[in-house]
Amino acid sequence: MDLCLPLLLLLMGTNGLCQQEEVCSKSVINSCRDCMRSGPYCVWCKQLNFTKPGEQEAVRCDTRAKLIGRSCEEDEIISPKNSLTIVKEDPLSLSFIQQEPVQLRPQKISLRLRPGLSTTFNVFFKRVQGYPVDLYYLMDLSYSMKDDLENVKELGKDLFAALKSITEHGQIGFGAFVDKTVLPYTNTNEKKLQRPCDEADQQCQAAFGYRHVLSMTNSELEFKRKVTEQSISGNLDSPEGSLDAMMQAAVCGDKIGWRNSSTRLIVLTTDAGFHMAGDGKLAGILEPNDEHCHMQNNLYTKSTEMDYPSVGQLAMQLAKNNIQPIFAVTENVEIVYKQLQQMIPNSEVGVLSKNSDNVVRLIQEAYHKLSSKVTLTHGNLPPNVSVVYTPKCAYAGSAMASEGVCDKVVAGEEIYFEVTVTVASCMKNTASFTIRPQGIKDTLTVTLSTNCECECEDPEKSDHPHCKGKGRVSCGICSCNEGFVGQFCECSIGNKDEHSLRASCRRQNGTECEGQGDCVCGRCQCHTTESGSSYHGDFCECDDEHCEKSHNKLCGGNGKCNCGKCECFPGFEGSACQCRTSSEGCRTPNNTVCYGRGTCKCDQCECNEGYQRPKCHECLGCPDPCQTKLNCIECLGFGSGPFKKNCTVACTTSITYEMVDQFPIASKQCHQKDTEGCWITFKLEQLVGEDYYKAEILKERDCPEPPSVTAIIGGSIASVALIGIVLLMLIKLLLYMKDLKEYRKFENEKKKSKWAEADNPLFKNATTTVANPTFTGE
Known part of the structure; x- marks a missing residue:
């Protein structure tokens, strides 16, 4: 079993961490171009006479190893390769001594890829020492932040000192927000709109949504003067219009004064949560936020007409404008902003003290966290294009599939990422996308095109001998002149031997081309299915639309349907490609798969005959x-x-x-x-x-003692004598039984006889009597 399968979707190129088995999954192949589009390991043999007479030209399309095994010469194989061209690669800057420092290289790359065959290149990054920082301090001026405002008015010197410790090219701007000036967020009584604070509070400004106070400046005095002029305001509900303010600060770059080459930070200080998209419906505001700048006289003019932005909209605009937010919030809302941090890349959360006197320290700590973490990602990708990042640094942080993260990177340290790009299918036009570190202006532009064509260098003549003088050779196969058809243009349209040609288009004397194609010169030319794909096979018996489904998707969306059977993508298996390739469920306590008595399919053991699930441990009916x-x-x-x-x-x-x-x-x-x-x-x-x-x-054999020869001989003689005596007695007994039977028969016959008692007339008694005179009779 291939242990690399779980990585195949990520590492399919020649630079991958493991070697994928080369497989060519063919479907409808009528030309070299069709072959190139069938898979990354499909190649084409253009060798003349490679196919046998009547054999489909599709056999020219297969893996390199199989074609060579079929005697195709190496130099006759067509296989488009990936190509990578570095268009622009300026060296990385050592420090901030120029207008546009270079922190990412290369800057432009051109890729020409074969679909499914990935390519990998390196992207280098080094943060310039002393890189400019633009910090926009965005403060909640609702009434609960009164003490914090007074403290911030005294923080100008400390804020600039903190910036100086980071860079010599720092600037600070200031903005404030409360909430939309409509019910139920703000009391719309005319007097309350002008003075939303308590009546005892003399310093209170009119209710407002978001106000831009100070554009980016490096003047400490200007910052202190503008902030000192600010006063507290108020509203009704607890959540504030934080997202409205951050959106305008992000998209109104010319008014905020963001520099092109700088690290852009928004420091949001508040003690409350925030309204988000959909909350505007409470005030009857139904128009979605359009993510555009609506600033006049430094005020957000669409606050009462346009809904709050969604978190997704804000995250997209912050990323688009290279802005990294720092949420300096009170402890009671820390959890809320920690959750917001998870949805906004390159953001940090710090906990303010009750009067915000620790905000400078929070900004310094958050900046160092943000600047030491380098996250490489990309913008919108063209369809069917995937990008995978492999960070090469001392502390490679966890990341999503579309990012590469290096942590604890110090200024001036050079790191790099391996970037693997794969395109899944052929593209009609050239496309491009950008790769860049989050929060950094530098970008790498990747121009991408696909290589799906065959360059066969065919002869120009249209009467090539290989095509019987009736056509030209195109990548090893004949392209026939008008009026001729066949593998070698050997058939004219009016060929008289039509019956035999049509017979070769019938499978087992069935319907011609299965009723799904036309018989042309003894070969089936298949029709197109209703969905636009083609029937295929020698007799058009196959289509790619009737395979098993999983989750209501053909082959589960994890494979290709080929002639009624699913051919699964790497990493999937099952009759409908419904299972991820895994053997964890088949592992036994001694770390084998099914005890070697079955195969693991869909993470379950399929046992050999007699062995029982779940792990094929026992066998029923097996001999002792x-x-x-x-x-x-x-x-x-x-x-x-x-x-x-x-x-x-x-x-x-x-x-x-x-x-x-x-x-x-x-x-x-x-x-x-x-x-x-x-x-x-x-x-x-x-x-x-x-x-x-x-x-x-366990021990030596226990064998019986050998028999005695004398005893055997003596025993044999005795046995013979005994047998003789027994036989004689048996014979004697048989004779006696026979005589007894005859005697009894005689007796029975005697009893049945009747004798006549007549005297014999010829018999005469004796007449002489002799007496003994001495006999006394005693």
């Missing part, structure tokens, strides 16, 4: 490793078993005995019988990966 690894344990540990002849090849990729610098995922005790009948006791520790274990044989 004690059995599957037994043969390898036997061959690696004891040199026996079915794998003993190729043990290294069969086993070392899935099992190891060596020390491994990683924690095991799981372990298991095994007790198995091997092929020799021996019991093996071993321990398996599962390592990262789908089938990788560390094995430890």
